[in-house]
Amino acid sequence: MGSGRGGWYAYDFIDNRGHRSAEHILPEHQNIGVGSVLPALLGARHVFLVAQCDPERSLVLSWRLPSGKYQTTWAFVLEQPEPDRTRLIVRGRVAPGYHPYGLPEWLAVPIGRLAHFIMQRKQLLGIARRAESHYVTTPR
Helix, strand or coil: CECCCCECCCCHHHHCCCCCCCCCCCHHHCCCCCCCEEECCCCCCCEEEEEEEECCCEEEEEEECCCCCEEEEEEEEEEEEECCEEEEEEEEEECCCCCHHHCCHHHHHHHHHHHHHHHHHHHHHHHHHHHHHCCCCCCC
16 A cells, blocks of 8 residues: 555545556565555655554554654454455544644544545445455355
8 A cells, every 4th residue: 555556545536646556466565564654645755654564464554743653543454254254444543633734623533534434435445346356256
């Protein structure tokens, strides 16, 4: 994931400057670990850093303030409830004092939640489409 990498699989015209998100795994971007940088936008100084990474199980991205405190975290967790099924659970959180672009917190939080919901839904639909297109299901 990341702008200039595989993309964010959501609305590319918004968060990838019109560059299409990858439709397949890009081997050159598979080696990430704690501290790896995932740019939020092409050419942007603002980045997500990998805060936690357990390959094939979880990925936690963080956005830190200049003070080093976490401003946001974005967790992706895979669960396998049955041998042939995988569930992706995603959770985004913001710390108190969240006010991007100078917006007051009382306004930034509801706008941020709505924007995240819209982008996250599109991202999850895109991930599901990509994952499911690589497998042929057979009736049981």
